Amino acid sequence: KAGVTQTPRYLIKTRGQQVTLSCSPISGHRSVSWYQQTPGQGLQFLFEYFSETQRNKGNFPGRFSGRQFSNSRSEMNVSTLELGDSALYLCASSQGVAQPYEQYFGPGTRLTVT
Amino acid sequence: AQSVAQPEDQVNVAEGNPLTVKCTYSVSGNPYLFWYVQYPNRGLQFLLKYITGDNLVKGSYGFEAEFNKSQTSFHLKKPSALVSDSALYFCAVRPTTGFQKLVFGTGTRLLVSP
Numbered sequence: 001k002a003g004v005t006q007t008p009r010y011l012i013k014t015r016g017q018q019v020t021l022s023c024s025p026i027s028g029h030r031s032v033s034w035y036q037q038t039p040g041q042g043l044q045f046l047f048e049y050f051s052e053t054q055r056n057k058g059n060f061p062g063r064f065s066g067r068q069f070s071n072s073r074s075e076m077n078v079s080t081l082e083l084g085d086s087a088l089y090l091c092a093s094s095q096g097v098a099q100p101y102e103q104y105f106g107p108g109t110r111l112t113v114t
Numbered sequence: 115a116q117s118v119a120q121p122e123d124q125v126n127v128a129e130g131n132p133l134t135v136k137c138t139y140s141v142s143g144n145p146y147l148f149w150y151v152q153y154p155n156r157g158l159q160f161l162l163k164y165i166t167g168d169n170l171v172k173g174s175y176g177f178e179a180e181f182n183k184s185q186t187s188f189h190l191k192k193p194s195a196l197v198s199d200s201a202l203y204f205c206a207v208r209p210t211t212g213f214q215k216l217v218f219g220t221g222t223r224l225l226v227s228p
Binding site for chain 1: 146148150155156157158159160163165204208210213214215216217218219220221
């Protein structure tokens with residue numbers, strides 16, 4: 001099976017711009033989660049989607065949004081970028097929620113905001 | 115809300131020696147517990163998980179973890195460390211009930227010296 005894929009792998013944006021990141025889960029996986037990873041803060045949870053519905057949301061401002069499509073692919077959007085948004089954004093897929101399914105992570109999208 | 119503490123930013127061990135990476139958690143009710151590893155410039159990889167039952171869980175690459183309910187701990191162990199084990203290790207917890215998010219610790223960098 002192909003793993004979780006994320007596009008693009010690298011992005012450089014300017015403050016004030018917006019960005020959309022894409023995630024394709026493992027075939028058959030219906031849950032997708034997004035995380036922000038920074039050296040100082042570790043892995044911070046952004047959102048979790050299952051069957052096109054947002055099941056959980058982390059403590060991020062409304063500039064961060066996401067969605068999931070009927071084929072389980074997911075996108076996250078960050079509007080009005082700030083320097084502090086520079087991070088590695090990780091997507092993870094699993095078979096479902098509310099069960100001890102392990103998550104499978106993609107390689108991440110490295111976002112740099114200048 | 116659930117939380118995870120990894121008290122050591124870095125653990126240093128010589129190759130061939132046993133290693134322990136510590137994790138304590140806080141959760142309402144019973145936990146699902148996970149360990150993930152991240153190699154440089156890559157996403158996280160699942161190592162092992164605790165669901166219920168036997169307190170000693172065996173996982174990939176010779177790693178194991180011991181669940182201790184009274185101490186709310188889930189320490190990662192390996193009898194004999196390899197240089198290739200050098201990586202960033204994350205502990206994560208999720209309650210067994212409800213649609214609650216997976217929460218990660220801040221990570222522990224393991225450095226195995228030859």
